[in-house]
Amino acid sequence: MVLLVSWAPKGLKQLPLSLAMICVGLGFGVFALDVIGFDPDPRTWDTITERLTELVVIISLMGAGLKLDRPVSLKGWGPTWRLLAVAMPLTIAATAWLGVIGLGFSLAMALLLGAAMAPTDPVLASDVQTGPPRSGEDNEVRFNLTAEAGLNDALAFPFVNLAILVSMAGATTWAGQGLGQWLAIDVAWKLVAGGVMGWLVGRAMGWLIFRAHERGISRHADGLVAIGATFIAYAATEIVHGYGFLAVFVCALTIRASERDDDFHEEMHDFAEQIERLLMMLLLVLFGGALANGLLDALTWTDVGVGLAILFIVRPVAGYLSLIGSPLPRRDRVLLAYLGIRGLGSVYYLAYGINHGDFGDSERLWAITGFIILTSIVVHGITSTPLMALIDRLGRGSLQGEAAPANPPPKDEQLG
Incomplete structure (x- = not known):
């Protein structure tokens, strides 16, 4: 399986397949044949499920932040801000409404489903x-898909905490008892703390990596630095009760901004990506095993219909509405709206919510979440490669049509 992680991405670049599809299929086959004698059901291993998905998400966020070449700005990140400010709340609200009306969930359970799927x-x-x-x-x-994925994992957390609050306080009393505290702590303080701590750790790590050698401190290091920075940013932020997911992504962006064109960014990114792929492989194999052992047994046809609506109507419509008025071409807006891939982050939020709240029987909640993730892995895995190849070709064609200079001036001169 380690060799599969190493070789498969190269071999799958031109095929409508993904490493995730192969890992889930492998896990399903291994556990269906009872080769491994235990049941990797996340409902049984709830705490381990929360911790493992938490780990792979924060390492993924570090890699995502390091790979972004574009500095943070209002205009340059315009579509990302639209997706976060408009598409994400619309997705949570519509999913929660479907959970209550279509699935008969309690308000707390519907909110948790909305936050996990956003x-x-x-x-x-x-x-x-x-x-x-x-x-x-x-x-x-x-x-914009990279920037959105880096930020909306943290921005979903206030809504997960709101679902936990509703589950603990009850549907009729939560607004009076805890709404003010939720706004002050779970929304305001934790978001600010996550951003500030991520920036501080990123500044410190940027100095240690790119400036400390000027003071006689050796710069000799390898890509493992990225994992160390991830853990420091995450742990320091959790200590002050901020959102660690946000801190890790901001930390990565800050490290990248410290010396934007240094080769060491590539080494850190590559190491983080390798660790991420190994963890992803492990979790998706276990997810395939959970499917083989009955994760979807509680699924009903109504759940299937609502799950498909969440994936292929709610997110695409909310995403496209958020991009109305954006200068992006229509094809880019359609793709940004469509490629709202759901996966291990949703598993983390669901496990976290259930472990910290009082949601009662969660069999159907796990079943519909597993169905949505499986469908996203298969459908997006088949369609994303040809769609992105098409966009890449169209992008190159537009550049050629604009007669871009063969030898553009150095970045310093461009900025000047």
């Missing part, structure tokens, strides 16, 4: 994200 997964979306640092693989679709 983020674009930073782990499984790697096939549609930008390439390594300074690779030039950063068209508008790839860039």
Whole structure:
């Protein structure tokens, strides 16, 4: 399986398949044949499921931040801000409404489903994200999907905490008892703390990596630095009760901004990506095993219909509405809206919510989440490669049509 992780991405580049599809299929086959004698059901191993998915998400967020060549700005990140400010709340609200009306869930359970389904997964979306640092693989679709995945995992957390609050306080009393505290702590403080701590750790790590050798401190290091920075940013932020997911992504962006064109960014990104792929492989094999052992047994045809609506109506419509008025071409807006891949981040939020709240029987909640993730892995895995190849070709064609200079001036001169 380690060799599969190493070789498969290269062999699958031109095929409508993904490493995630292969890992899930492998896990399903191994556990269906009872080769391994235990049941990897996340409902049984709830704490381990939460911790393992938490680990792979934060490492993925570090890799996502390091690969972004474009500095943070209001205009340059415009479509990303639209997806976060408009598409994400619309997706949560519509999914929660479907949970209550279509599935008969309680308000708390419907909110948890909405929050878990809202983020674009930073782990499984790697096939549609930008390439390594300074690779030039950063068209508008790839860039905005990467930036969105880096930020919306943290921005889903307040809504997960809201679902936990509703589950603990009850549907009729939560607004009066805890709404003010939720706004002050779970929304305001934790988001600010995550951003500030991520920036501080990123500044410190940037100095140690790129400036400390000027003071006589050796710069000798390898890509393992990226994992160390991930853990420091995450742990420091959790200590002050901030959102560690946000801190890790901001830390990565800050490290990248410290010395944007240094080769060491590529080494850190490549190491983080290798660790991410290994963890992803492990978790998706176990996910395939959970499917083989009955994760979807509680699924009903109504659940299937609602799950498909969440994946192929709610997210695409919310995403496209958020991009109305954007200068992006229509084809880019359609792809950004469609490629809202759901995956291991959703598993983390669901496990976290159930472990910290009081949601009662969660069999159907796990079943519909597993169905949506499986469908996303298969459908997006088949369609994303040819779609992104098409966009890359169209992008190159437009550049040629604009007669871009063969030897553009150095970046310093461009900025000047």
